[in-house]
Amino acid sequence: MDQDYWDLDAILAENQILPHARLELPFCVYTALTKSDVITIQQPRAYGPRVRAALDASAPAVRLRDLVPYWYAMALRLAHLYTYLARLPHIFKLSVLLGRSSSASHALLAARAEDTGGLSVEMQEFLQGLDENEVLRTLHH
Numbered sequence: 001m002d003q004d005y006w007d008l009d010a011i012l013a014e015n016q017i018l019p020h021a022r023l024e025l026p027f028c029v030y031t032a033l034t035k036s037d038v039i040t041i042q043q044p045r046a047y048g049p050r051v052r053a054a055l056d057a058s059a060p061a062v063r064l065r066d067l068v069p070y071w072y073a074m075a076l077r078l079a080h081l082y083t084y085l086a087r088l089p090h091i092f093k094l095s096v097l098l099g100r101s102s103s104a105s106h107a108l109l110a111a112r113a114e115d116t117g118g119l120s121v122e123m124q125e126f127l128q129g130l131d132e133n134e135v136l137r138t139l140h141h
Contacts, residue, residue, distance in 0.1 A: 027077065034081045041081055046071060052093070 017023070025033075033039045045051070046067035054062045064071040075094060 027074075031077075031081065041078070044068070044074075044078070047075060047078065047094075 023039075030039070030041060034041055046064075051062065051067065068074050079094070
């Protein structure tokens, strides 16, 4: 049996990573490494400035589920990884955006529920298949 298989120096030399290299790690590994200041986390694209700008422009038009399946839950977990003072403004901005998107979504759902009284079942199914922008256009015309 080869003795290099169990040699830690050989394992480290074979798997050496350059400083500032990007890695994709499971979230549970992030939390342990971030708390011990071994790594720093970059903000994921799903929570970046482009998504925030889109939410500011039209919150119901942004499909958060398409960006990250568990967008809200992941945002809460990421918020705990930032230092306390650094994350307060970020949490405030996210809470404002989340409030806008959830209230707009609730308003859209309420409008759908109220306006289906005179529609046939086929028309209701058709409206449910539309995206938010198309539904808003049909409700306002």
